[in-house]
Amino acid sequence: MNEPSDLYTQALAWLGKEATRPVEARDPVNVPMIRRWCEAMGEENPIYVDAAAAAAQGFAGPVSPPAMLEVWTMARFRHTGRSAEDSIPALVLFDEAGYSGVVATNIEQEYDRYLVEGDRVSYTAVIDEISPEKRTGLGIGHFVTIRYEFTDQNGEPVGRMLFRVLKFKPNLAQPAAAAPEAPAEFSHPxxxxxxxxxxxxxxxxxxxxxxxxxxxxxxxxxxxxxxxxxxxxxxxxxxxASGRGKLHSFVVVHQPRIPSLQYPLPVLLVELEEGVRLIANGLDLPEADITIGMPLQLDWVEIEPGYVLPAFRAAEV
Amino acid sequence: MNELSGKAAIAGIGATEFSKNSGRSELRLAVEAALAALADAGIDPAEVDGMSTYTMDNNPEIEVFRNIGGRELKFFSRIHYGGGAACAPIMHAAMAVATGVAEVVICYRAMNERSQYRFGAAFTPDVLPTAEIAHYGNYVPFGLASPASWVAMSARRYMHEHGATSEDFGRIAVGFRDFAATNPKAWFYQQPITLEDHQTSRWIVKPLHLLDCCQESDGAVAVVVTTAERARKLRQAPAIIRAAAQGACDDQQMMTSYYRPDFTQLSEMNLVARQLYAMAGIGPDDVQAAILYDHFSPFVLPQLEAFGFAKQGQARDFVREGQIARGGRLPVNTNGGQLGEAYIHGLNGVAEGVRLVRGQSVNQPGACRNVIVTAGTGVPTSGLILSSD
Structure with missing residues (x-):
């Protein structure tokens, strides 16, 4: 619909302008939401939920985890996506030009103080930066940075956030991303x-x-x-085979990694005393102890129940 | 001498840009490169009657053919073993045109090998009871699962037996990146590296650093092969195919020839080199430049030995003297190689070989009467000697 250069010019007109309408948190800062968030994130610091623990650290009561700054003002969850009034017109501009993909790439937050129970957070958001067209692994697109300023019920600043997204034309040459699903349990090759x-x-x-x-x-x-x-x-x-051999060559694999193995991973080329060579891993054989020509003795590893592979230990000379 | 020597020529070369994300299909890349090569040669696409590529290429000959407006396809062949195929399609094309089976053959390789799939990823094939898949069972379960790891095992033994060091591998990479830095088509244009950069780059598979490894690239290259006689009447000076050969020997494996008595040599490249020199009737003294396959820097050393530029185990000295770098006795990979220009499975090296013979390389070292071009190392391989007319 737009030539990329026209699109970019149009987009640049949004620089410094309000990215979306100002938002006030629907709920004041409260411990129940903090508790759920901490559970979901695996956050175990007690000062966020326990008055005594907070007092021991010099706080008047539980404090909100700083990283929850944006959580208080998040838009209502809707299965159908962001409502029109919550939309960000600068991003809609890219959507309409075919840059329909979006991925968050960076978030930087700064905090002025801990939020405490009863604080009510608001933000204003402006378009801070729009990059020229970039070629990325996801497709051709523009990085758009939005700057959020957070204030409390008194209008005092409490923090700020730079939020960068990539708006891109999905690269049709790439296979579609697999539907999110529980990762299958990895089984060793x-x-x-x-x-x-x-x-x-x-x-x-x-x-x-x-x-x-x-x-x-x-x-x-x-x-x-x-x-x-x-x-x-x-x-x-x-x-x-007798199981006796000596080391003919070896490598230490750093990349790529197979989930069921430990890295860095030494891999040995063993010359058996019968005269043939074979590949195997080491056992109790740190990299520093490995030298070409060292005598080796066959042993076994059970890498999965019932799945055995040969491996070699340093042998007594 | 051999009946094939001098009978065919590369008359045109073409390529797309080299990138990490082409943004278009591999088929389109193949078509773009083929059309560019035909335009370079000044041959109408309707005249194409033969096609040759790698078994690993995802673009059927007939799809490329119909999309360039081909009419009657009389010869099509594919070569196996990954990058080992790089020079062999040109050999097959030369045989086809020399025997009159075809007259204009396109050789191509097109890949979105960075944006669509990753050559550097761990290779864990579906477990099918075929000999080809059974091979990987001896390596992948032990974590030896990538081309870098297969090559590193040979590199370590080479270092042990011949005293080469990681810095010797680094000097090779530094030299190729120096050529890439002055090649505007190279991915690493204006990005030379130092030996220190090489030494401090992270380990991929020790003894290989990151900067010993080629790139993953998107892009395509195509060349047009026709008879030498026809090529002499076309737009560009012909790159005469003075010699072309394939080779596999000495208990050959696919990148893991660990069972031959001395696997610090590339026996298959020795075989190719012997055939090329015999077919061309020349020796190393007659060669002015070379394109040596560089998926990983260590295998450049035994290639220099295979072609007689150094005795076995001593190529490091040739490299330390700067002989394969800019201004050296045998400039190697003047396009920046696959470490510096792009990894198009070696076919971009064939195109650079043609430019050297024509005198058109951006890093032209002087007139090149004869140029050696090699294909993938550690695998069944192939090679060419391209010559000016």
């Missing part, structure tokens, strides 16, 4: 079991590390595969 490697993973589940050995020429091989690269035989047997 599992190997794909095939006809060719089933013996290996079944052995590990029994805490036996099995190496393939060619039935025809005796060549040992890993990772598992159907054919002998030395003599082309498809016949093989599984040999139980």
């Amino acid at each position: 599992r190997p794909a079991v095939t006809h060719d490697n089933a013996h290996y993973w079944e052995g590990i589940a029994r805490r036996e590390l099995l190496i393939q050995q060619c039935s025809s020429c005796g060549h040992m091989r890993h990772p598992p595969g159907p054919g002998c690269p030395k003599c082309q035989s498809l016949e093989w047997r599984a040999v139980k």
